[in-house]
Amino acid sequence: MSKENQEQYDEKKLCRITGTGMLIITLLTAIMEAFGKRIPDWFWIVYAVLVVLIAVGIMILSNTICKIKENTGSRKRNYNKAVICVIAASIVFSGLIMGIVFSKGKIEIAVSANRLEIQGYWWSDYEIKTEDIEEIEFTEDFQAGTRTNGFSGATLLQGKFENEEQGKYTLYAYKDCKAYIILHTKKGDVVINEKTEKETRELYYEIEKTLK
Structure with missing residues (x-):
C-alpha cells in the first residue's frame, strides 16, 4: 500500500476489524462442524444472522473508526476503493462459508x-x-x-x-x-x-x- 493511501485511513484498525470478523465466522463454523446434530435446530438461523451482521458491522466500522480524516479528490477515491475491497472480501468470505454449510448435509x-x-x-x-x-x-x-x-x-x-x-x-x-x-x-x-x-x-x- 502506498504512503498516500496509508495516510487516508488506519490500516492496522482496518485489518484488525476484518480479521476479527472472519475469525468469529470461522469459530462459529467450527462449532457447527464439531457438535453436528447436537446443536439446537435454531442455531443455523443464528449463524446466518450473525454472518450478515458481521459483514454489515465491518462495512460500518471501515467507514467510521478506521477513517482518519475526510479526504477529497484522488485521495478520497483511493480510500473508497480500499474500503470497497475490504467489504467485498468480507462478503465473499462470508458467502463461501455459508455456501459450504448449506451445500453439505446428510439424512x-x-x-x-x-x-x-x-x-x-x-x-x-x-x-x-x-x-x-x-x-x-x-x-x-x-x-x-x-x-x-x-x-x-x-x-x-x-x-x-x-x-x-x-x-x-x-x-x-x-x-x-x-x-x-x-x-x-x-x-x-x-x-x-x-x-x-x-x-x-x-x-x-x-x-x-x-x-x-
Missing part, C-alpha cells in the same frame, strides 16, 4: 423392529413407531409441494410440507433423488428417501420387511 435413517429413526441435518430428528405405520408406498412420481416449516439447503428438503395429494405432511429427502418412500402413519404421512434410487429401494424393502 440418516435407522430401521429397527420397533421404530424408524430419522436424523435430520440442522433440523429436528423424527421417530416413527412401526406399529403406527399403516401403509408403505414406493413412488417415482412425487411433488414435494410447498414448505411451511423446516430447513432446505442446496441438497436437502426437511420439515413440514403441503401438497395436493398428501395435504400437510413431513418430508426428509434429498433433492437429486426422484424416488420416494411414502409412509402412511396414524399421525399423518411421512415421506423419505436416500441419495439414490437404488438406496431408496433398498430402504423400502428393509422397512417393508419389518412390517411383516
